[in-house]
Amino acid sequence: MPAMPENVPEPVVKLVRWTAEPAAVQILRSATAAVIAYVVAVWLLPNPAPLTAPLTALLVVQVTLYSTLTTGISRVNAVVAGVLVAVGFSALVGLSWWSLGLIIVTSLLIGRFVKAGDFEIEVAISAMLVLGVTQVAHTAWDRVFETLIGALVGLLFNALAPPVWVQSAGESIESMARRMGGLFRDIGGEVAGHLPVERAAARLHEARRLDHDIAEVDASLRQAEDSLRWNPRVREGALSRIVLRTGLDTLEICAVVLRVLSRTLTDLAKHRTTEHLFPDDVSDQLEQLMDHIAHAIESFAVLITSQVTANAQAAEDRLGQALSDSTESRDTIARLLLATVQEHPRQWQLYGALLAEVDRILDELGLEKRSERLVEELDRIGGEPSDRHPRLAMIKRRLTATGLYRHAPDVRKIFK
Template identity: 40%
Template sequence: MATVVAFVVAHVLLGEPRPLLAALTALLVVQFTLYQTVRHSWQRIGSVVAGVLLAGLLSSVFGLTWWSLGVTVLAALIVGQGLRLGDHALEVPISAMLVLAVGSHTSAGLGRVYETLIGAAVGVCISLLAPPVYVQPAADAIGDLAEQIGRLLKTVAADVEQGWSHERALDSLRRARGLEDTVDGARRALAEAEDSLRLNPRRRVAHVPRTLRSRLTALEYSTIHVRVSCRCMTDRVEGVPAAELPGAEVRQPLADLLDASGDAVKAFGELVGSDVAGPAGDDSRLRRAVRRARELRDAASSAMLVDAQREPEIWRVHGAVVGHLDRLLDEIDPDAEVVAHGLNRHTPATSAVTLFPRLSSASLRRRRPGTARAVPRRAVSGRAPAAR
């Protein structure tokens, strides 16, 4: 629509029989948001004006030869980069060469500037008629991220319950790494939502809740904790014979913790939509889910306890799994001291108390039968393994 309107307006105002440059400008400057449309319009106008002025200046001094053309193009590229014209930087040398290609520099240059101005103005006016707002898509993207994290945790729980094998753990790690694409998509959606309200006359009736940014940050950290937990679980069973894999007395409490954590993340994601639709939603379901997950965390800590002196590698891997799942719950817990974001928060040094809450030093020294397992050479030695 903007292309056709720009063509007609330029034809009427300039008397140009084929004002294709105006139509092309309108096509290029209209973007998804009003702010982006205005920004692209200024960049397009600046590139054309810079190219026309540069061509007129250099052609009047050097004329048109093969070497002056090269100088003009080089200068135009430098000017385009210096003015930070973005995707329209190449329009500077293009405009300069098109002006040099005709005999009358003044008329050709002014005509190109006029058509560009008309095309940009039409593009901005068309965008002002119904400027879009992308707040709901951002909330949907963040909610989808929470849904995927929760679904992955519940799938990992089912795999652990059926049998904690290296193949299943490695598959879970691959899926956890794949969450990064969803995180990137949520970031882009939120940035687009914030851009859609800049310069938008509808910003008084539509807004991006500040909780969206904090909830996305919480889910970003949660994704890291899930990925590191899956990395630890993969290291724990890599190279371990089938007969020596963790038994049901270890797998079941860990599976219950993973499943409950998945429910908590899903409940956290359901609050995102309510932030956009109206007043903050009821977080009672989230509180119950987090409380249940913390209770199961204590049970999993007891079930996964091994002697820290005799099996330090196993103790550290088990502790890293429980520790990162506990940090995940901290990210989404509405009662936590720092909720929904981990900025400015430092991870405390790992210790037996933080990894295995509510366990005494005497119980740390007591060895549970059937838990002394070999661990691979790549197991953690001193701190939680990096997400790879």
């Protein structure tokens, strides 16, 4: 988004930024589709207030073209089935407490029969609404036509310029990576001197809460993946999904290792109730190591979400430097801990576990590991990728031949 002039009032700036958000765009799209459906229904049908048409359009226009097409068909199927149930009941019984219960049960059963899926309840809702209106037979068919008009407008409207939610998913991934990086820095700042068990346990609980963040990011990513399916605005939607999904998988593994690392420090703090957790020289190196790892995680998140190749290259350079610095600090810590264990062998296994956990994180963030996962996902697509996905096959060959992510610029250009 371009920078705003300095003399623009703050409320105007906030309004412009809000209208650029995906949620705001979706609100405007839904409202516009509903209004268009209402106008079309008024023009085509004799009903003076065809509100079913805008209602259906509002429900059909989902956040992605893929979900619009899939849910639109199911929703129309559910509404039409409910209307037909109401037409049949109106010819036999009137509206009473027992007929209402009977029509609900019948509608829900028919909803399962016609495979309405998540919209089974709308079969009963449509039947009740139609049954409660006078002149049921005439109104019912008007409702069917209104439903078809609303669904058609919703489908066509969302097919014109289907939204792409990759940016919001990328922002969620980067935000989670920054939270992880902040937690690594907090841990690094507390290893010097005496670490109370309560404080170590508090960091462990913070690391466990990352599961909730990962679940939210995963939901945002699934929405982005749906927005790439069948989207004419995206040339290589499958490749985009692979890059983001494998990146989130890597960060999720790092979050798991972070929890284990926090548990290791907590266990170590239980045995160091009155003394320093580490010698001073080790704690200084550990603080630097945690800072380097935090930089690596944040750079990795920027790398997999960058929309401009130059930004991705800069993030890759920062990631490589952070991993190099981390490896150097890790080796220094290993030598220092070895000398410490030889002098004071208490809880030596926790020192080894700490180093193993650091090694796992550095391995997961490595560029070579990243290339391997991309190749695995490209293979997992199955079939004959050279025929079905020629561009994916080309990138896979390049990744396989070089083994380096930096030699696959097409992966970084897909968001342009």
